[in-house]
Amino acid sequence: MAKTETPRRIRGTQDIFGDEQRRFAHVLSTFERVRALYCFQRVDIPVFESTAVFARSLGETTDVVSKEMYTFEDRGGDSLTLRPEFTAGIARAYLTEGWQQFAPMKLTTSGPVFRYERPQKGRFRQFHQIDAEVIGAAEPAADVELLVLADQLLRELGISEGVTLQLNTLGDAATRDAWREALVAHFEAHRGELSEDSLTRLEKNPMRILDSKDPRDRPIADSAPDIDAYLTDEARAFFEAVTAGLDAAGVAWERNARLVRGLDYYRHTAFEFVTDRLGSQGTVLAGGRYDGLIGSLGGPETAGVGWAAGVERLAMLVEPHDIDIEGKVAVLPVNGASELAATAVAAGLRRGQVVTELAFKGNLKKRLQRADAQGVDIVIFVDSERWSAGELEAKLLGSGEQVVLKDHGSVDIFDSIRSLAFATRMGLPGDAVTVSGGQLGFIGNAAVEE
Numbered sequence: 415m416a417k418t419e420t421p422r423r424i425r426g427t428q429d430i431f432g433d434e435q436r437r438f439a440h441v442l443s444t445f446e447r448v449r450a451l452y453c454f455q456r457v458d459i460p461v462f463e464s465t466a467v468f469a470r471s472l473g474e475t476t477d478v479v480s481k482e483m484y485t486f487e488d489r490g491g492d493s494l495t496l497r498p499e500f501t502a503g504i505a506r507a508y509l510t511e512g513w514q515q516f517a518p519m520k521l522t523t524s525g526p527v528f529r530y531e532r533p534q535k536g537r538f539r540q541f542h543q544i545d546a547e548v549i550g551a552a553e554p555a556a557d558v559e560l561l562v563l564a565d566q567l568l569r570e571l572g573i574s575e576g577v578t579l580q581l582n583t584l585g586d587a588a589t590r591d592a593w594r595e596a597l598v599a600h601f602e603a604h605r606g607e608l609s610e611d612s613l614t615r616l617e618k619n620p621m622r623i624l625d626s627k628d629p630r631d632r633p634i635a636d637s638a639p640d641i642d643a644y645l646t647d648e649a650r651a652f653f654e655a656v657t658a659g660l661d662a663a664g665v666a667w668e669r670n671a672r673l674v675r676g677l678d679y680y681r682h683t684a685f686e687f688v689t690d691r692l693g694s695q696g697t698v699l700a701g702g703r704y705d706g707l708i709g710s711l712g713g714p715e716t717a718g719v720g721w722a723a724g725v726e727r728l729a730m731l732v733e734p735h736d737i738d739i740e741g742k743v744a745v746l747p748v749n750g751a752s753e754l755a756a757t758a759v760a761a762g763l764r765r766g767q768v769v770t771e772l773a774f775k776g777n778l779k780k781r782l783q784r785a786d787a788q789g790v791d792i793v794i795f796v797d798s799e800r801w802s803a804g805e806l807e808a809k810l811l812g813s814g815e816q817v818v819l820k821d822h823g824s825v826d827i828f829d830s831i832r833s834l835a836f837a838t839r840m841g842l843p844g845d846a847v848t849v850s851g852g853q854l855g856f857i858g859n860a861a862v863e864e
């Protein structure tokens with residue numbers, strides 16, 4: 415009989431585990447903490463939407479809509495698409511849920527998004543984004559608030575060094591139309607030198623030629639007219655208000671007049687936080703103002719601005735992260751007869767908020783080795799007979815010292831172990847934890863052998 419082939423992981427997807435998982439979780443928890451400091455509310459939206467939600471809002475000519483979407487027909491014959499980004503879904507929710515009454519809304523979300531792209535380092539088909547949006551605020555202060563939030567997030571992740579905020583304005587509708595005309599004239603004049611891709615862009619989305627990576631396009635893109643000459647007074651004032659806000663908040667930025675965003679709905683502010691530490695996948699966080707989006711979904715004209723960042727790209731930049739500052743304990747029964755007592759002790763420790771590992775198998779020596787490898791601070795040896803008298807033996811793996819702990823009734827033994835594990839993890843010196851001749855003294859919660 416033929417052996418059944420084991421299933422493969424789908425190309426461009428990931429199983430996130432170990433150190434990678436710790437970095438990943440660190441990015442998400444830091445984002446949760448920082449968004450709360452800025453009073454942004456968390457929202458969770460569906461992983462799939464009607465295809466029209468993305469096609470209409472992102473624009474049919476964008477890379478995402480024309481080449482990258484996971485679109486399928488469900489059993490009822492409806493065309494659905496796995497979300498390739500968050501903004502369109504949040505805008506859809508804003509309309510369906512009648513959230514106009516709460517405007518302006520400051521929202522964040524995070525989770526998996528899907529794009530059919532060629533997988534490579536920092537580029538996946540299922541990846542994860544964190545996302546922040548302000549809906550219903552046309553003021554430049556909203557753009558500033560989002561950018562300061564992004565800047566603080568990168569600082570708190572410890573990766574702001576070497577990451578630059580590049581800023582541009584795409585102007586208002588009048589600015590964009592005039593600039594677009596000038597761009598088309600310029601590119602038409604250099605038709606013969608453009609790449610095939612850019613010739614298509616010239617028909618559909620000429621602005622996109624500006625950020626082409628094709629070396630044939632670069633000289634023509636670089637010599638294209640800047641938007642500055644076409645800015646209306648209003649658009650210019652808006653951009654100046656954003657940069658003044660950033661300066662006031664102490665956020666460094668630089669102007670990149672070539673920066674355009676892939677999606678059609680952008681107006682005014684466009685920005686990217688970029689680094690050279692990730693090779694060609696150098697954009698870690700990107701966004702801008704999308705005042706035209708909600709209107710394109712059939713809603714009332716509503717201002718909006720937001721950004722998204724790739725969790726994987728941020729996680730690649732953070733230092734390996736140790737999330738356990740609590741102190742960790744392993745519970746080991748000293749013999750087969752003590753297994754149940756160990757189960758009871760482990761349950762007590764966990765109910766007492768102690769991070770506790772309970773080994774399932776192996777002899778005492780094997781289990782000790784494993785505890786050491788798992789970064790355990792203290793091993794608790796459980797002997798069922800001594801435990802019935804309220805007694806446990808603990809070994810501090812760092813120093814190798816061994817102490818006897820006794821339940822006094824007045825001081826909960828699990829509480830004492832928690833303090834001891836924390837002190838050991840923090841490397842508190844002898845005056846905080848003293849162990850001598852089997853005597854343990856602990857400042858705060860005393861656990862002392864009688």
Ligand code: ATP
Nearest residue numbers: 529531536537538541697698699700722723724727
């Ligand atoms: P790129 O130019 O790298 O394709 P993009 O302009 O398509 O990026 P956005 O739509 O702005 O990206 O998405 C915001 C962020 O999501 C990016 O800055 C990046 O960090 C991340 N990102 C985008 N596509 C991928 C992907 N395929 N895999 C991993 N992260 C991604």
Ligand code: MG
Nearest residue numbers: 477478531676
């Ligand atoms: Mg892309």
